[in-house]
Every structure is written in C-alpha cells, then in structure tokens.
Amino acid sequence: MVFSIPSTTLRQSFSVAFTVGLYGTAFGAASVAAGLTVLQTCLLSLLTFTGASQFAAVGVVSAGGGAVAAIATAGLLGTRNALYGLQMAPRVQARGWRRILAAHWTIDESTNVGIAQETLGAAAVKAGFWLTGGGVYLFWNLFTLAGALGAKAIGTPEAWGLDAAVPAAFLGLLWPRLTSRATRIIALSAVVFSLAATTALPLGTAIIASAVVAVVAGWQA
Amino acid sequence: MASLMTLWLIVLGTSLVCFATKVAGYLIPERWIHHERVQRINGLMPIVLLSALVAVQSLTTKTHLVIDHRLAGIAVALGALVLRAPFPLVVLSAALTSGLLVHWHLA
Numbered sequence: 001m002v003f004s005i006p007s008t009t010l011r012q013s014f015s016v017a018f019t020v021g022l023y024g025t026a027f028g029a030a031s032v033a034a035g036l037t038v039l040q041t042c043l044l045s046l047l048t049f050t051g052a053s054q055f056a057a058v059g060v061v062s063a064g065g066g067a068v069a070a071i072a073t074a075g076l077l078g079t080r081n082a083l084y085g086l087q088m089a090p091r092v093q094a095r096g097w098r099r100i101l102a103a104h105w106t107i108d109e110s111t112n113v114g115i116a117q118e119t120l121g122a123a124a125v126k127a128g129f130w131l132t133g134g135g136v137y138l139f140w141n142l143f144t145l146a147g148a149l150g151a152k153a154i155g156t157p158e159a160w161g162l163d164a165a166v167p168a169a170f171l172g173l174l175w176p177r178l179t180s181r182a183t184r185i186i187a188l189s190a191v192v193f194s195l196a197a198t199t200a201l202p203l204g205t206a207i208i209a210s211a212v213v214a215v216v217a218g219w220q221a
Numbered sequence: 222m223a224s225l226m227t228l229w230l231i232v233l234g235t236s237l238v239c240f241a242t243k244v245a246g247y248l249i250p251e252r253w254i255h256h257e258r259v260q261r262i263n264g265l266m267p268i269v270l271l272s273a274l275v276a277v278q279s280l281t282t283k284t285h286l287v288i289d290h291r292l293a294g295i296a297v298a299l300g301a302l303v304l305r306a307p308f309p310l311v312v313l314s315a316a317l318t319s320g321l322l323v324h325w326h327l328a
Contacts, residue, residue, distance in 0.1 A: 052267060056270060075242065077271075082249075102247065160316060161319035164279065177271075187269070210273035211269060214269040218258065
C-alpha cells in the first residue's frame with residue numbers, strides 16, 4: 001500500500017493517535033457510569049468509532065433519554081464524517097474492503113492529519129490518513145476498555161466526580177470550536193435553549209431538540 | 222435507568238447510523254450534499270449539540286434545573302480550558318472538584 005512514509009507524517013500520526021486515544025478512557029468511564037455494560041461500551045467504540053457521537057449517545061442515556069433520542073443525537077453529530085468522506089474518497093482511492101475500512105476510519109483526526117500532509121505529496125496524504133485512522137482505532141479501543149473496567153471497579157460514579165467529568169469532556173470537545181463571536185453566541189443560545197427545553201419537553205429529548213438552534217442560526221448566511 | 226434492551230438498541234442503532242453515514246461519504250456524488258445551507262447548518266451542529274450536552278449534564282436532573290457539585294466541576298474545567306490546560310487535565314480537574322465536594326458533603 002505505502003512503501004516510504006515521511007518521518008514527519010509518521011510522527012504526527014502517532015502523536016495524534018495516542019493523544020486522542022487517551023480520551024477513550026473518559027468515554028469508557030462515562031459509558032459505564034451511564035449504565036451500559038463493559039461489552040456494550042467496547043462495542044460502541046469498535047463499531048461506532050466516532051467519539052463525539054459515542055459521548056452523545058451515552059450522554060442522552062444518562063439524561064434519561066430513550067433509544068430514538070440517543071441514536072438521533074449521535075447520528076446528527078456524525079454527519080460531518082460524510083463530508084470528510086467526500087474529501088477523502090478521491091485522495092485515498094480505496095476499493096472493495098479497503099474502501100469500507102477507510103470509511104470506518106474516517107473521523108476528525110484521520111481526515112485532518114491526512115489533508116495536512118498535502119505538501120508532502122499524495123502518498124503522504126494516504127499514509128497520514130491510514131496511520132492516524134488505524135492508530136486512533138487501536139488506542140481508542142484499548143483506552144475505552146481501560147476506562148470501562150476502571151469505572152466498573154470504582155462503583156459509585158458521583159464519589160469519583162464522574163458525573164462532572166462527562167460534561168467537562170463535552171466542554172473540552174466544544175472549546176476549540178468556539179473560534180468566533182458568532183459561534184460563542186450560538187453555543188450560549190444552545191445552553192439556554194436546552195435548559196428551557198429540559199423543563200418543558202419529555203425527559204431526554206432536550207438535547208436533540210436543541211438541533212433547531214443550529215438550523216435557525218445556519219439558515220441565513 | 223434505561224433497560225438492557227434499550228441500551229442494546231442504542232449501541233447497535235448508533236453504530237449502524239454512524240457507519241452508514243461514513244460509507245455514504247465515499248459513495249454518494251458530492252453535488253448531493255454540496256448545498257451551502259446544508260453545509261452551514263451541519264457545521265454548526267456539533268457546537269449546538271455539545272453545548273446542549275454540557276448544559277443538560279451539568280445543570281439538570283431529570284426535568285429539573287439543579288445547581289450542585291457538578292456545576293463546580295464544570296466551572297473548574299472552564300478555568301482549566303481558559304488556562305489552555307490539556308484535555309485530560311480539564312476532565313480530571315472537574316472530576317476531582319466534584320468528587321471532593323461530594324466527599325465532604327458540601328454540595
């Protein structure tokens with residue numbers, strides 16, 4: 001597939017894969033704290049493999065939401081992966097089972113590291129994509145298992161601050177996206193809307209209902 | 222707490238929807254979703270949903286607004302982010318703050 005990989009590509013891919021993989025610990029712990037079994041937690045990381053959607057699914061569960069609300073919220077957060085796929089398809093040029101694997105490994109990190117190698121040539125883009133995708137897959141799943149087993153072992157989530165660690169993890173994922181005044185106003189609107197919706201709408205539907213804020217804000221340029 | 226059956230449905234449903242979305246990106250023609258408004262709304266979706274998740278998880282219990290140990294944890298996490306702390310430190314500082322408050326029965 002790839003015979004010579006620039007050392008910068010290799011280094012970038014590994015450091016991104018390991019750092020992001022570490023977040024898997026937080027996911028594993030959050031998922032078990034929300035009531036999922038260790039097996040269910042690990043399957044989410046193996047089969048869904050897109051962090052924000054996984055966090056959202058277990059977040060909706062711990063907020064009391066049902067299956068439809070959880071799946072819809074996770075699905076909406078995952079739509080950006082389709083846009084990444086559009087960008088990566090002509091660059092990866094995979095066929096058959098390799099294309100399926102490429103699709104499964106198409107996430108924020110693999111896409112961004114891949115495209116960042118553009119100045120080093122097409123082969124480096126492919127290498128960056130595959131190494132980062134595969135690396136994150138490996139570490140994310142290992143650390144998910146570690147986090148799930150850890151949370152299982154400690155029992156009471158509140159005593160260990162897990163109920164605060166989960167929204168803190170969301171905040172950490174959100175923070176780098178708040179790059180402009182407009183995005184900060186939209187984020188604040190979503191906070192207010194979701195809190196109002198919590199008191200007014202059926203249990204567990206407030207988060208998915210907040211999607212309307214994105215539709216309203218994005219309607220006009 | 223959701224039933225085991227519901228949880229399985231969520232695990233498999235989420236996996237299926239997210240995987241199908243990724244595969245769609247490799248299969249569908251670009252012009253289908255290359256609509257400016259769709260892209261703009263889609264770009265805002267993570268910001269809105271993550272904000273809603275932060276708010277709901279730190280300030281509500283069931284259908285009530287609640288101020289407790291979790292909010293203190295989030296406040297510390299926010300401070301850590303402002304100080305450009307790395308992600309694991311942000312999460313740990315929130316957990317430690319919240320956990321200690323529970324331990325000392327302060328909130």
